[in-house]
Amino acid sequence: MSELRDYQQRVIDEIYATWQQGKRAILLAMPTGSGKTRTFSELAKDFCDRDRRVLLLVHREELLWQAKKTLEKILRSPVGVIKADRPMQLEYPVQCASVQTLVKRLEKQEIDLGAIALVIIDEAHLSLAPSYLSILRYFPKALILGVTATPSRLDGRGFDRLYEALVIGPSVSELIWRGFLADYEVLAPESFLPTEEGIRIAGGDFNSADLAERIDRRYVAGCAVDAYLHHSCQKRCVVFAINLDHSKAIAERYCAAGIVAEHIDGETAPKDRQAILERFRAGETQVLCNVNLFTEGFDVPEIEVIQLCRPTKSVALHLQMLGRGLRPKGGRKALILDHAGNCLRLGGAKADRCWTLQGLTESIPAPEALINPIEEAIEFMAEAIEPPIAFSKTQIDLPNLPKRRVEIYETDVDFFHLPTHTELETQLAHQTYSQSQPARPISSRSPRVPSDAPQSSPHRDRRSAPNRQIPPQASPQVSSKRRSSPPKRHLSPLQQVSKAAIELAERMENILVWIWRSWFPPKRKRVEIPRRSKRPQSF
Template identity: 30%
Template sequence: MYESLKRSIDNCDEIIMNVSFIRDSGMKLLIDDLKKAKEKGKKIRILTSDYMKVTEPNALYRLLEIGGIKIFENPLNRSFHPKAYIFRKENDFEFYVGSSNISYSALISGVEWNYHFISKESSEIEEILDEFTELYEKNSFELTIEWLREYEKRYKKSDYGELFDNKERVEKKVIEPIKFQIPALYELSKTREEGYNKAMIVVGTGLGKTYLAVFDSMNYKKILIIAHRDEILKGAKNSFENVYKDERTYGFFNGERKECGRDITFASISTICKKEYLNRNYFDENYFDYIVVDEFHHSSSKSYLKVLEYFKPKFLLGLTATPDRNDNGNVYKLCDYNIAYECDFRVGINNGWLVPFEYYGIYDSIDYSAIPWRSGKYDLLALENALIVEKRLSLIYDKYIEFRKKYSIGFCASVKHCQVMNEYFKRKGIKSEIIIGETPIAKRQDIIEKFKSKEIDIIFTVDIFNEGVDIPEIDSILFLRPTNSYTIFIQQLGRGLRTYEGKEKLRVLDFVGNYKGAEYRPLFLTGNYKRGSKIVNVTDKNFLLPEGCSAEFSFELIEEFEKLKRKNIKLEELIKTEYLELMEKLEKVPSIMEVYTYGDIPVNSYTRCFKNWYNFQEIMDVLTTEQKCYSKLGLEFLEFIESTSMTKSYKIPLLLSFIENLNKNISIEEIGSYFKRFYNLSYHKKDLNNKKHSDLINWDNKKFEKLAEDNPIKYLTEKGKNSEFFQYIKPNFILSDQLYKELQNDEFLKEVKERIEYRKINYFHRKYMEE
């Protein structure tokens, strides 16, 4: 069937496919032929469905650039089982009707019956085409990236779907994009088309982030890969060599070797950041076309900033499992707030890219309410003393023996806690070890090798395994510490989710007590946690785990969760708690952009609950002396920026046009020039998408002046509106004397700029990037 379809696609003028599902194993076979057909201008219409969720998201990602793809609209979940392929060449029609959908098995290896015939145009042919057109035009919707992103999140791999792929044979070893790499590559291509030259990819460990960089960088000549450990660089070199072979030259730039002039350079951040190397004697600032930063959440540290500020690549790609940092570095800003693609553990498990988990929530009888809570965390000494009592050590050991698997990791609260756990298990005859920050690299590697070879049964650690440690063998995780951090919980859970031969599930033993945030543990497991989310108990209908996962909680825990669920925690209190936690984390008073970047609760929840940002800061008692001196008009202007409505982005370039260089009067000609620069950036241009903007690329300054006059200047100033702030006396847009005077205050001006930046970033993200 595959060879026949290839010939028909090549020989026709129009392609029609009506198939109930499409598997990626089949689409890989046909996609190149369909691309060639599109390049030749052939009309393509393909109708498929999400019936029974057999169609794979990755197959649809491959088809996005083809166009003409529709999804059968099926709110009643009717059976949808057509398998028809129609090819037209002038007045001749070629048909395949039978049992083959688009999958490897259906096209190559399975037992399928398909009837093939050729016919001239006739009333019968017309009837068939009319039936297809009825389905295609009136009973389906266009495949869009927005719908596909949502489908990817709810898709669940099933054994039924796998039946169509399991006969696939690889005739020759060709490394090609797999798993999350397919949608991520599409999103990266799309983000470059929109004008971005920086992007972050957020995806869990073990899914192949490095190979994503290999495939995405193929059209660039000089490539730099930066990491903080030589082991990561060596692994990256292997990945690039596996794909490029000897077509490229490779070099290391680290403490031992300084190899310049290579196509692909693997650099240690501790070496390349030095001033003696960031110069033309080694690398010109434009030398690299494409830069990859592994573990991108470190990139706001001084060493990374030196490198990123020096080099001017055509594209910067940041790779990380979590973009959150424990200091005040703004990682998001370094990639222009452009997260091109995210793959959380739900998507990974549902697609079969990660193993499912079997979770056991074990009741921990420690009374955490008796432990002092300071600045968003428990007093460490008091916590340690509570965790190392004999009763708890014995409970952990007994449960470990009951549920033990081959390769276990135990996450502890502190170094002392690690040491006590290790000593206790050794006394019980368990081969255990600890890895902490002070463990020398050589000893750490020795312990890991012994662990892999089963000479060690369990390793106790604190946070060392949160990142940068790749041990796919891990099949059992013990949470021995309280944590109310979703990020830390998911980081540590992710240590065991990587697929490995013979590993079917990750077993999780979680010792849960009445500590702060424990009631959110069921919600953590669903992957749907957001700050401010309602508590979900395991008995609720919306306690939905990823495909193949299970969770079993002690009855005492279920009762405890139910008690806490009945308590109505007000959003105002959640906001205050989050803000205090961010203040502790950043070690300073968080700004509005820092809350937007690092917080879980949206900024508009802050401003809605507390009227405006200034009022919230006043209630939190964090205003500076200078802020307390702002005039009434100044405060009204700050609130105006926060709350002014925006169905389009027009107000943003208008405000920026006089704020960036702070002029009291700015001419309409200058405003038009600023509008032109603003909307000539591709990621802003997409907001001018009406018919009247169709010739935007050819607009002169006058047309941008008219755009600014019609909206927003007219809207903001007609009938004396906002006269306390500004007015328009043609040809000048004029700030009021009092506002202009207020803007001379550097602190006030900084807050104005930050609010405009927040509105800009939030507007484009919400309108064009969120599902």
């Protein structure tokens, strides 16, 4: 088995440090695809090496077998399974248990797991359910580690009623930059749900029955197939639908278009479900349509396209769906076809989010925390400059320039125009020279004529009648002093202040760049790739 990544070792060290502080229950938040199973498997190995028993709780069969396979690779020993219609082997120090099966057997006193030292909860955003809480009551002295990619609940309740500390892993942006996750592009056709009026909210999310009634499944299927053929033909795609009828209608429309597609849901027999997944991995099936089946723990790196046909208000559900397509693909980008407007409503996977035990919050850092270090650095640099710069104490009201704004939605970036220093100087120069008209060049002036001779104006019609009286025009009197040198032009006080402000801004920029490069020297050579900005295409 490969060695731990640096961020995995970091969160493990932080977990142990938190346990040493006397906090028993810890919630670990790591993005989808960052190696959560690998991380808690290493913790299970540490406990197993010290002859302590470990219990892993999962709520789906696919998650159970995936976790068992990873644990056996790390431990290099068999792992027990507690599941319906499966024989139990309780002598093994590590047990993988289905939550539904274990809670029934504990209530009926049909099982004795002994002294469990560590309880690991996979997909811990579900751990406040009564079945999980009932199981944890049987192990009052065990340490608890909950693992999830999205520490957020639909009902808005926090996790502080169960967990005492939150350990946060790396962000999605960092993992993409380091190559541990695939980058992605988002295309947002016209949303199936242009307005939320008339849609009831059930449990913090849109009511599925109202969505199915509002959105015609035939229209959804047609738009989904057209978008796939136009942008991602011949690529393996996973479709998230509203309900079973919508999922089956989309699969049928794909098949009618000559694309091999299959529908899969929680009621599909385990053997049939496994066969469908194997055909998808082998490339025999190109499109899989499901309803909330692949939102958690579905590890298929072959997914190239995610098609969102299910509107949601849940950030957790949205990120779980997006995470299915971010497994590394050898440098290729994943494609998100967002028909539901979820990315515009909730943001992309790379958006900055502040996770807490109370849920997802929006926090703005205090300005003093950012300004004070900068002010100290500027004072330090100002003392080192010779001769010292004398700053005027007069407060100047500078014009409010428009700020640059970036939408959370990555591919629909909208920037306000921010003038550069060169553009500001050009504007000031135009304002300065527009106040006084420059003298006409001598070469372009009219030839000298006697003052008593009539002259014709160059702007008048030369084809006028001969008897038309043209008033005499005095010749311009140009002194030798004016011909030799142009007049001096003085800047107004406001223009002088503006010019000084521009020069001060350039000095400040140079100082801050020097400070940044001194404090954070580059560790490796990076190739800057210009970011492409794509706007959603309409269908």
